[in-house]
Amino acid sequence: MPNYSYTVRDQSGAVISGAVEAESEDLLRRRLMEQGLQVIDIAQTKGARKKNPGGGFGRVGLADLSVFCRQFSTMIDAGVSLVRCLAVLSEQSTNPKMKRIINDIQAEVESGQTLSRAMQKYPNVFNNLFVGLIRAGEVGGVLEESLQRLSGFLEADMALRRKVRSAMTYPTIIFFFAVTIVVVLVTFVLPRFMGLFKDLGLKDDQFPITTR
Incomplete structure (x- = not known):
């Protein structure tokens, strides 16, 4: 097009x-x-x-979307026009990809498209839940509430992901130390005891297989 x-x-x-x-x-x-x-x-x-919707210039993370929704909601609640909100959000964005997407959405809105319809062009950034809540906010006249709710969802998602990463990190560290201890015991400690066992009269075929 x-x-x-x-x-x-x-x-x-x-x-x-x-x-x-x-x-x-x-x-x-x-x-x-x-x-x-x-x-x-x-x-x-x-x-x-x-254009490749959502393509190029890196990626848009959950933190970028959360900040976008939070700031957008605040400005809408303060009575700032939709187009002006998008212009300010574009200026403040530090993510080149997010900045380009906001500029495109602003152009669509200026040409008469609804915000939700403009966001549908970027399914890799704004999923069905996101677009659906925006559409509901537009229809019900509570766009700022929808944006606030989306920001809360995104922040909760980020917190959950951090917990999952932390939960996975601890067992990995424990496993690593356990393997290290076993290797040290087999490689350095047990051989030292072999001399002691020989002094006690034990024969080689009586030692554990791992120490022979």
Whole structure:
């Protein structure tokens, strides 16, 4: 799907620019006009490449998503507009991949897409549960609550993963020390006792097999 840059004027007279994917220039123009926007200019972006949703620039971790949801919820609750929230989140993000995804979502929202629909383009980042809760928040007018709940889910998931890693680390350390002790006993300690056993009159065939 080709990319287009556009410039429009809203009902208050403010000029807005953005970029978005669309099937054609005519469909994009119609979509913008249906939103009550006056189209000033639309141009296809030259050299545009098909994007791999969520691909490139590393990965987006649970911590990135948790911070995204927490900050997003706070701004929505404070009455900041959706587009402005996304712009601020993009500026504050330190993850290049997350920053690019937020920019794409912002462009989609500016072109008339819902937030949940825009997030569906990135299933590797926003799973079905995530998108479903966002959609429920949009429909019910409680988007900030959905984002807050998602942040809580993500933080709980991170805490559980840390506990699992800790639970797996302790037995591994114990096993390592146990093997080390056995090796030391067989290699260094038992041979020293062989001389003592010989002094006591024991023959070689009476020693344990591991010490012969």
